[in-house]
Amino acid sequence: MIQNQTSSPLLQMKNISKNFGATNALDDVDFELKRGEVHALIGENGAGKSTLVKILSGALKADKGGMLLEDTPYSPSNPLDGRRRGVSMIYQELNLAPHLTVEENIMLGKELHSWGFVRQKEMREKVKEALEFVNHPEISPDVPVGKLSIGARQVVEIARALTGRATVLVMDEPTSSLSQEDSALLFQIIGRLKEQGVSVIYISHFLEEVQEVADSFTVLRDGKKVGSGEIKNVSLEELIRLMVGQKIDEMFPRVEHEVGDELLTLEKLKGIHMQDEVSLSLHRGEIVGLAGLIGAGRTELMRAIFGLDAVVEGSVKIAYLSMSPSSPSQRIRQGMGYLSEDRQGEGLAQSRSLADNITLSHFHPYTRFGFLRLKKRRAAVHDWIRRMKIKARDPDQAVLSLSGGNQQKVALARLLHQEADILLLDEPTRGIDVASKSQIYEWIGQLASLGKAILFVSSYFPELLGICDRIAVFHRGQLVDIRPYSQWTAQGIMAAATTGKAV
Numbered sequence: 001m002i003q004n005q006t007s008s009p010l011l012q013m014k015n016i017s018k019n020f021g022a023t024n025a026l027d028d029v030d031f032e033l034k035r036g037e038v039h040a041l042i043g044e045n046g047a048g049k050s051t052l053v054k055i056l057s058g059a060l061k062a063d064k065g066g067m068l069l070e071d072t073p074y075s076p077s078n079p080l081d082g083r084r085r086g087v088s089m090i091y092q093e094l095n096l097a098p099h100l101t102v103e104e105n106i107m108l109g110k111e112l113h114s115w116g117f118v119r120q121k122e123m124r125e126k127v128k129e130a131l132e133f134v135n136h137p138e139i140s141p142d143v144p145v146g147k148l149s150i151g152a153r154q155v156v157e158i159a160r161a162l163t164g165r166a167t168v169l170v171m172d173e174p175t176s177s178l179s180q181e182d183s184a185l186l187f188q189i190i191g192r193l194k195e196q197g198v199s200v201i202y203i204s205h206f207l208e209e210v211q212e213v214a215d216s217f218t219v220l221r222d223g224k225k226v227g228s229g230e231i232k233n234v235s236l237e238e239l240i241r242l243m244v245g246q247k248i249d250e251m252f253p254r255v256e257h258e259v260g261d262e263l264l265t266l267e268k269l270k271g272i273h274m275q276d277e278v279s280l281s282l283h284r285g286e287i288v289g290l291a292g293l294i295g296a297g298r299t300e301l302m303r304a305i306f307g308l309d310a311v312v313e314g315s316v317k318i319a320y321l322s323m324s325p326s327s328p329s330q331r332i333r334q335g336m337g338y339l340s341e342d343r344q345g346e347g348l349a350q351s352r353s354l355a356d357n358i359t360l361s362h363f364h365p366y367t368r369f370g371f372l373r374l375k376k377r378r379a380a381v382h383d384w385i386r387r388m389k390i391k392a393r394d395p396d397q398a399v400l401s402l403s404g405g406n407q408q409k410v411a412l413a414r415l416l417h418q419e420a421d422i423l424l425l426d427e428p429t430r431g432i433d434v435a436s437k438s439q440i441y442e443w444i445g446q447l448a449s450l451g452k453a454i455l456f457v458s459s460y461f462p463e464l465l466g467i468c469d470r471i472a473v474f475h476r477g478q479l480v481d482i483r484p485y486s487q488w489t490a491q492g493i494m495a496a497a498t499t500g501k502a503v
Contacts, residue, residue, distance in 0.1 A: 008071055010035040010199050011056075011168055016065035018051050025051040027223045028065070033168065038190060038200045040214035040231065042207070044243055044460065047220040049203050053170045056201075057089045058082035069168075080109070087168045088161035096153055096160075098146030103127045105145050106160045130159035134189045151182030158189060162198075169193065170201045173294055175209060187213050205293040207239055207498040221245045236499075237491065244461065244490040252466025253438065255445025259469060260284035263453045264305075264422050269314035271304025275477025277314055282422070282453045287444060289464035289485070290457045291493050292474035298457045299341060300477075302424045305455075306338040307331050318422070332361055337420030339411055341427040341457070347411045348399050355381045355395040357410050362418035384413045389439065405436030412443065423447065426457045441467050461490045475500035 011033040018026040026048045033039050041049050054060040056067070058076030067074040069085060076082035079089065096105050106127050112119040127141045136155045145153060154174060161169055171190075175183040190200055190213055204210055210217065211231060218228040219242040227234075227242040264282040278301055282288055290298040303309040305316055307326040316326070318334055328338070340346035348357050358381055359366065366377040381395040388409045392402060399410055408428060415423055425444070429437045444454060444467055458464050464471050465485055472482035473496040481502035496502045 009033055010037075010070060011074075012068040013052070013056065014065055014067070016052065016055060016062050016067075018055065018060065018063050024223050026055075026062075029220065029223070029225045031218055031225070033199050033201060034216075035167075035199055036194050036197045037216060038194060038202055038214045040210040040217040041201055041203045041220070042205075042210065042217055042239060042243060043220035047243075048223040049220055050172070051223075052220070053089065053172065053201060053203070056082070056168075057087055057170065083164050083166075086164075086166055087170070088164055088166035089170045089172070090154075090157045090161060090174060091172050096145045096157060099144060101142050101144055102131075102139055102148070102156055103141035105156055106130060106141075106163055108160075110163060126163055127159070130162050131155075133162060133192065134159050135185065135192075149182075151185070154182070154186065155189070162193075166198060168199050168201065170203070172203045173205070174202070175204065175206060183209070205498060207236055207494075210239070211236065219243060236495070240491045240494045240498075244494060252463060253442045253445065254467065255442060255449055257285045257287075257445060257448035259286045260451060263319055264455075265317040266305065267315045267317065269301070269304060269316060270312050271300055271309040272312055273300045273309050274304060276479075278479050279314075280472060280479065280482060282455055284421075284451045284453055285448050286470070287448050287454045287456055287468045288482075289468035289471040290455065290474060291461060291464055291471055292459075292497050294459070295476070296474040296497065297477040298474050299426055301474075302338065302426050302455065302457060305331075306336060306424055308338070332418060332420070335419070335421040336424065337361075337415035337418055337422070338424045339415060339426055339428055341430065343404075343407060343411060343430075348407060350400040351398060353396045353398060354385065354390070354392055354402075354410055357399050358384055358413045358417050361414055380417075384417060388413045388443075408436065408440065412440065416447075421452060423452055423454045425454060427459065428456070429458070429460070429463065437463070461493045464493070465490060473497055473502065 009032040013029065013031040016026050016029045029048065029052060031052065041052070043049050051060065055062045058078045058081050074085060076085060097108070103124065107123050112122050124141060128137070131137050131139050134155050139152055139155065145156060148156065174186060193200060202210065202214055214231045216228070216230050217234065217239070219226050219239065221243065226245070261284055262281050263284050266278055266280050268277040268279055270277040274297055292298050300309065304311055307328045307330065344350060355377060359377055365380070366373045378395055385392055385395065390406050390409045392406065399407055402410065412428065429440055441463065444456070448454060456468060465488060468485050470482055471485050471488050471493065473480045473493055475497055478500065480496045480500055492503050
């Protein structure tokens with residue numbers, strides 16, 4: 001554990017608990033941050049990291065526990081209140097207005113004015129001073145942020161936090177979209193912040209970065225604190241063990257299935273948003289898992305395969321017939337189905353009925369002479385509700401009124417209804433309850449037993465090990481290794497995903 005120092009910590013969070021319905025997001029978590037310290041907050045997706053820092057920022061209220069900031073009770077009513085107290089957040093998805101200039105973004109909400117007049121000269125000096133501090137004086141205050149690179153936008157976000165006199169700076173996956181060069185520059189900026197007495201909470205899945213930049217660490221797993229200490233006293237293997245925790249149990253039912261002929265072949269495929277080309281194959285009756293961290297390139301690969309993103313080189317072959325380039329509508333006709341990780345934004349038409357969502361991508365069975373046979377469609381949707389065990393009143397119920405688990409079942413029913421032979425599933429169990437997850441795992445196994453080919457993206461390594469035949473690991477856009485599930489361990493996947501080196 002972290003040793004006490006003679007001076008009290010800058011920040012203390014004691015017995016923090018937070019529930020979302022039946023989900024226990026945080027359970028009596030303690031967290032301490034020293035002045036001028038970089039403290040890594042580590043854990044798998046869903047471990048509770050985001051919930052903890054949202055409580056710190058004022059975006060959420062804890063159900064239990066309290067906080068002290070500089071030995072003073074701290075309970076921000078909202079993020080603006082938190083910033084006024086010196087706590088600034090830099091989210092993975094940067095909160096910048098792309099149409100505004102660098103200066104306007106940095107000073108937004110902090111404009112200097114007297115008697116109704118903006119003190120433009122003072123603001124310009126303040127912005128230049130912040131940009132010089134972060135070692136980027138070449139960034140013009142007048143350029144629109146939308147014209148900057150991702151790395152430069154990250155710098156602007158940091159400069160914005162510094163003009164607010166932040167004493168605690170929370171960085172959430174700050175390098176997930178940065179090149180190695182930009183990441184190195186970011187680490188230099190963090191070093192300068194430490195010298196100025198600014199404390200940094202650094203959230204990252206890239207453990208080699210954590211070892212380089214952090215002084216101390218705290219690991220969360222399933223909403224609980226499971227370890228903390230000085231980073232110099234812990235090995236990479238121990239951090240991985242703390243993150244992964246328990247072994248796979250009976251929650252992952254394995255359905256017997258046979259792997260058949262090759263059905264999908266990717267030859268040096270590179271989509272417009274992919275960093276590197278990818279080659280792999282998928283067979284009938286096979287479940288191939290794609291593992292990796294946020295920003296590793298798995299979703300970009302799936303979108304390129306399905307035709308949502310343009311292919312710049314390479315090819316997609318279905319049953320040895322080249323099908324590139326293509327569009328989503330063509331892919332559906334070719335027997336391919338795609339389940340987006342963004343269930344609300346892309347996966348479902350939230351305001352439409354179950355009947356519409358299940359059948360919209362495959363209307364043919366219910367049309368005759370240009371007319372829709374509603375009675376036949378309704379009977380078919382009733383059957384899907386029964387088969388998928390969807391808890392709903394009737395086929396006309398709006399999807400947005402269903403629970404997350406039932407919404408995911410509707411999305412899966414749509415793919416099965418359109419009779420897809422190749423299923424691209426991107427985080428199919430994210431944000432749903434344990435019982436629904438177990439059902440989905442069983443269905444995926446049953447689909448494989450029927451000869452369906454399944455490409456399965458997941459950030460939860462135990463489920464990949466629990467149901468997949470082969471697992472491919474991605475690191476920063478590159479396919480590091482692909483091998484049978486029996487040759488992987490959760491620790492091995494984590495090591496490959498965080499370091500880019502298969503073990």
